[in-house]
Amino acid sequence: MFKNNIPFFQSGNILKKSMLMNLRDYPRNFIDYYFHEYSDGIIAGSDIFIEDRYFCINKGLIKHNGIIYFLDEVNRIEYFNTNKEMIVKIRFMEMREEKDFKCYESQVVLEDDLEIKDNEMEIGRFKLREGARLRSDYSDFGDFQTEFNTINIINVPYASIGRSTLHPLIVESFANNLINLSRDALDFAFAMECLNTKIVRRILLEKYLIRRLNLEDREYTNLEIYRYMRNIIRELSGVKVIHDKRKTVPKILVD
Numbered sequence: 001m002f003k004n005n006i007p008f009f010q011s012g013n014i015l016k017k018s019m020l021m022n023l024r025d026y027p028r029n030f031i032d033y034y035f036h037e038y039s040d041g042i043i044a045g046s047d048i049f050i051e052d053r054y055f056c057i058n059k060g061l062i063k064h065n066g067i068i069y070f071l072d073e074v075n076r077i078e079y080f081n082t083n084k085e086m087i088v089k090i091r092f093m094e095m096r097e098e099k100d101f102k103c104y105e106s107q108v109v110l111e112d113d114l115e116i117k118d119n120e121m122e123i124g125r126f127k128l129r130e131g132a133r134l135r136s137d138y139s140d141f142g143d144f145q146t147e148f149n150t151i152n153i154i155n156v157p158y159a160s161i162g163r164s165t166l167h168p169l170i171v172e173s174f175a176n177n178l179i180n181l182s183r184d185a186l187d188f189a190f191a192m193e194c195l196n197t198k199i200v201r202r203i204l205l206e207k208y209l210i211r212r213l214n215l216e217d218r219e220y221t222n223l224e225i226y227r228y229m230r231n232i233i234r235e236l237s238g239v240k241v242i243h244d245k246r247k248t249v250p251k252i253l254v255d
Helices: 015-024 028-034 140-147 168-181 184-195 203-212 222-236
Strands: 001-007 040-046 048-051 054-057 060-065 067-071 077-080 085-092 101-111 121-129 240-242 251-253
Touching: 015 040, 015 203, 028 168, 060 085, 067 101, 077 101, 140 222, 168 184, 168 222, 184 203
Parallel strands: none
Antiparallel strands: 001 067, 001 101, 040 060, 048 054, 054 077, 060 067, 085 101, 085 121, 240 251
């Protein structure tokens, strides 16, 4: 599970090997300073993959309520067929104090309650048909929202300056599509910026879509951003898209 055990160096405490190893492994000051302005979300690693019948979360760092949590080994949780939408969450526990540590810990849960509470963070969701196998690879940009048998990472928050942003795999896929399909200068400049930056700030994604599609200047959800991106790709691929400013999702007409 993700955790962050902070040693107490106080007068009268015995200096233990575990305390010194903790100090060696986690250069806390640097990490805290570097990510001070970042939102909650995944900072590094923590990517998802499927191994046999297990939903696996790779080693990584995440931030929640200003605290950075470390995952030092692959975390596996068994998944199963339900024919309904399931969500994998990181649930953060109340801080507890031991003699030598202040402990921030979490657990990974799989459930059908789609509400994300204040002490939870989504790491992925899926809807698995009876007898099918779950997959975490994507054949094209539209595949990120395939309804069945595919890990959906659209709503997973990635830590960024200001507000959390979209999964870098989604942004990179969109940018590669723009490079290949569009001759528009705005599209090309935006795509190059995305491909040159590991984590693209949310405000850049929103401002690009607002200008590109003449949308209302406001904040948009992860799902809204993804759907507008998807429809840009469809439009560039020859699908006619009618944008209704009163709706969050454009209408699509296919010849």
